[in-house]
Amino acid sequence: MNKKYDAIVIGTGITGGWASKELSEGGLDTLVLERGRMVKHVQDYPTMNMDPWDFKFRGQATYEDRQRQLKQARTGYTTGEASKHWFVDDIDHPYNEKKRFDWIRGYHVGGKSLMWARMSFRWSEMDFEANKKDGHGVDWPIRYKDLEPWYEKVERYIGISGKAEGLPQLPDSIFTPEMPLNCVEQEFKEGVDANFEDRTVIHSRAANLTDPEGREGRGPCQYRNRCIRGCPYGGYFSSNSSTLPAAQRTGNITLRPHSIVHEIIYDEDQGKAIGVKLIDAETRENLEFYADVIFCCAGAIPSTSILMQSKSERFPNGLGNDSGELGHNLMDHHFKVGATGISDNHQEDYYKGRKPAGFFVPRFRNIDRDTTMKSFVRGYGMQGGASRTDWTEAVGEMSYGKELKEALLKPGDWKIGVNCFGECLPYHENKMTLDYEKPDQWGLPTVTFDCEYKENEKAMRKDAQEQAVAMLKAAGFRDVQGYDDPCYPGNGIHEMGTARMGRDPRTSVLNRNNQIHAVQNVYVTDGACMTSSASQNPSLTYMAITARAANHAVREFKAGKFKTKYKEGT
Known part of the structure; x- marks a missing residue:
């Protein structure tokens, strides 16, 4: 007889790690499934200490490598030797586009928690109320107060560098010491503060430990800015350095890589899910594992794909899809719009290290009556940084001899950049579907994207560029240039929606505790x-939502509400 577990967690990224930790610490015997390979903390970070001259091609991906990641290479994320191994092969893992969608994926233990930019901000009450107030999408079934204690729990554990600012649109977290702005970033802050009453520049809030003593086996950030390679010090939060080791210390988890889950098994008689079906990526065996509780943490698109493939007489269009909303309301932030400039000040100033965070300008549009915009709803924040220019100016043939040698001994100008991240509304027609006519190497249907930014996002981008230019000019920078580069959904790597929470089972997939309405x-x-x-x-x-849901599941499990049976011998 196959062993039955108390819980199964699908995925090992940011949410899978947290679900594994909370369920196992709650006493549940938990099977953790990852479709990709094993990655052990420190041991499996091959480029973590390499310098540019240590790479065969000085850090550039080869032509052959780029040909195997053509879609992901459109974003610029996969072009380097230092981190290319974290990104999947587009040829082996294809997907389809009715409209361009830049889908970034990492199939390995730890998932995108090894690749993320670590920006960590709480949402505010206005974010959870927005749908209800302006009529876009459906109302959130939770509010800020429901998540506040879970934000605190997560923050105390992972460590977020930053400083309290007292802004209603960006609630303060529990912080470790902030990473200070450099001199030109501080110049920008002072210029904005002096010229604009409705906005301010703050330190970025990043999941990089700044506690000198570290915590739970993790050392403090070393200011190397090699985070995406995997940090041997555990200076930034990842599943590999933090939550998965915590789960393993309980003795209550079994971690199984190379496990491609494609279906959740639904039992019509019990009205519950009883397990999962998967393909072993190494042996190609078809396997089934059973449990009383199942957590989908594979990422927005993979989790919804699994639900859509989980068909039964009760759910012919996918598990929990009574509303027909499964796969719809796909969102991602739009960015690549803002401005750049040059500072003539601080020519004698330098800074040490490579801090992995810059500045942040919290949302300042549509906050109250005075900041209401007629051209768009919701808003955007601004992220950016300043640095001395690099040595690329010394490469061209126009500079040589004595002048070149002297130039190489002097730092370049200070440049500053402002990049705006904007909200995307939850449009029902922005969706993902499954194509069974174009199966992947495992015989599973591939994903097709039909998603685009619309007029509200375009109007927001126009204002974002104008304001970035105005702020840099007001702060005294020269050669200020606005930009609005092409940006497509997926590029922000913040895929959201497709199995949304809601108050009404007729218009949503999940309830306020993140349970499928009809399969709790x-x-x-x-x-x-x-x-x-x-x-x-x-x-x-x-992370806060996952910690909250996992603790809810532990309580319900111990109350006997999820007990399932499966046939012996299966």
Whole structure:
């Protein structure tokens, strides 16, 4: 007889790690499934200490490598030797586009928690109320106060560098010491503060430990800015350095890589899910595992794909899809719009290290009556940084000899850049579907994207560029240039929606505890559950939602509400 577990967690990224930790610490015997390979903390970070001259091609990906990642290479994320191994092969893992969608994926233990930018911001009450107030999407079934204690729990554990600012649109977290602005970033802050009453520049809030003593086996950030390679010090939060080791210390988890889950098994008689079907990526065996509780944490698109493939007589269109909303309301932040400039000040100033965070300008549009815009709803935040220019100016043939040698001994100008991240509304017609006529190498249907930014996002981008230019000019920078580069959904790597939470089973997939309305022993806590996108990076909210849902599941499990049976010999 196959062993039955108390819980199964699908995925090992930011939410899968948290679900594994909370369920196992709650005493549940938990099977953790990852479709990709094993990655052990420190041991499996091959480029973590390499310098540019240590790479065969000085850090550039080869032509052959780029040909195997053509779609992901459109984003610029996969072009380097230092981190290319974290990104999947587009040829081996294809997908389809009715409209361009830049889908970034990492199939390995730890998922995108090894690749994320670590920006960690709470959502505010206005973010959870927005849908109800302006009529876009459906109302969130939770509010800020429901998540506040879980934000605190997560923050105390992962460590977020920053400083309290007392802004209603960006609630303060529990912080470790902030990473200070450099001199030109401080110049920008002072210029904005002096010229604009409705906005301010603050330190970025990043999941990089700044506690000198570290915590739970993790050392403090070393200011190397090599985070995406995997940090041997554990200086930034990842599943590999933090939550998965914590789960393993309980003795209550079994971690199984190379496990491609494609279906949740639904039992018609019990009205519950009883397990999962998967393909072993190494042996190609078809396997089944059983449990009383199932957490979908594979990422917005993979989790929804699994639900859509989980068909039965009760759910012919996918598990929990009574509303018909499964796969719809796909969102991602739009960015690549803002401005750059040059400072003539601080020519004698330098800074040490490579701090992995810059500045942040919290949302300042549509906050109150005085900041209401007629051309768009919701808003955007601004992220950016300043640095001395690099040595690329010394490469061209126009500079040589004595002048070149002297130039190489002097630092370049200070440049500053402002990049705006904007909210995308939850449009029903923005969706993902499955194509059974174009199966992947495992015989499973591939994903097709039909998603685009619309007029509200375009109007927001126009204002964002104008304001970035105005702020840099007001702060005294020269050669200020606005930009609005092409940006497509997926590029922000913040896929949200597709299995949204809601109050009404007729218009949503999940309830306020992240349970499928009609199958309450299945929880979905990754980006798929999101009902709107806000303008802040969503990862901290994913973690808080997951911790909240996992603790709810532990209570329900111990109360005997999820007990299932499966036939002997299966």
